[in-house]
Amino acid sequence: xxxxxxxxxxxxxxxxxxxxxxxxxxxxxxxxxxxxxxxxxxxxxxxxxxxxxxxxxxxxxxxxxxxxxxxxxxxxxxxxxxxxxxxxxxxxxxxxxxxxxxxxxxxxx
Amino acid sequence: xxxxxxxxxxxxxxxxxxxxxxxxxxxxxxxxxxxxxxxxxxxxxxxxxxxxxxxxxxxxxxxxxxxxxxxxxxxxxxxxxxxxxxxxxxxxxxxxxxxxxxxxxxxxxxxx
Numbered sequence: 184x185x186x187x188x189x190x191x192x193x194x195x196x197x198x199x200x201x202x203x204x205x206x207x208x209x210x211x212x213x214x215x216x217x218x219x220x221x222x223x224x225x226x227x228x229x230x231x232x233x234x235x236x237x238x239x240x241x242x243x244x245x246x247x248x249x250x251x252x253x254x255x256x257x258x259x260x261x262x263x264x265x266x267x268x269x270x271x272x273x274x275x276x277x278x279x280x281x282x283x284x285x286x287x288x289x290x291x292x
Numbered sequence: 293x294x295x296x297x298x299x300x301x302x303x304x305x306x307x308x309x310x311x312x313x314x315x316x317x318x319x320x321x322x323x324x325x326x327x328x329x330x331x332x333x334x335x336x337x338x339x340x341x342x343x344x345x346x347x348x349x350x351x352x353x354x355x356x357x358x359x360x361x362x363x364x365x366x367x368x369x370x371x372x373x374x375x376x377x378x379x380x381x382x383x384x385x386x387x388x389x390x391x392x393x394x395x396x397x398x399x400x401x402x403x404x
Contacts (some may be wrong), residue, residue, distance in 0.1 A: 285335070
């Protein structure tokens with residue numbers, strides 16, 4: 184069965200500090216991994232996906248198949264990064280996108 | 293291009309009633325997925341429709357059902373409402389091939 188675990192419900196950091204939002208997954212095949220973000224009073228939207236290997240708003244995420252992890256990182260947090268972050272997994276084309284429970288990131292000055 | 297539209301924005305119902313939620317996807321999108329969002333459980337997958345057929349289904353009771361029309365618009369129905377059904381119901385559309393989902397603003401359902 185597919186499962187996505189985000190162990191932290193809330194992560195509070197100061198502006199300029201590094202950020203790492205953890206995501207672990209359970210899936211027997213080769214998954215597609217995503218990070219979605221929901222800013223206050225905005226719609227849930229895609230932040231990045233592992234196959235793109237790109238950096239969006241300074242965030243990066245590397246798929247580690249050995250540790251079955253897809254942690255989201257940013258070297259220097261900004262106050263505008265405060266939001267709810269969801270890690271998501273898709274087992275293959277045509278299968279459902281399954282989300283973790285989310286982590287609230289709070290960046291204060 | 294218009295985004296995903298969900299109606300109504302808010303609903304208040306009482307236990308035992310039934311409710312229908314509507315979702316209009318982005319033009320050209322053939323897949324519509326439904327999720328239940330609550331503070332404690334996050335986003336839980338309900339079901340996905342693709343070209344009028346249910347393609348995937350989550351672990352929700354049969355009280356939760358849906359359908360998709362030929363114009364890709366989708367409806368979700370919940371019968372015999374329970375207090376625990378109070379949640380934000382999100383709909384998301386995509387082309388259907390595994391690319392990113394585009395989410396609507398959701399329908400906030402309160403069951404009293």
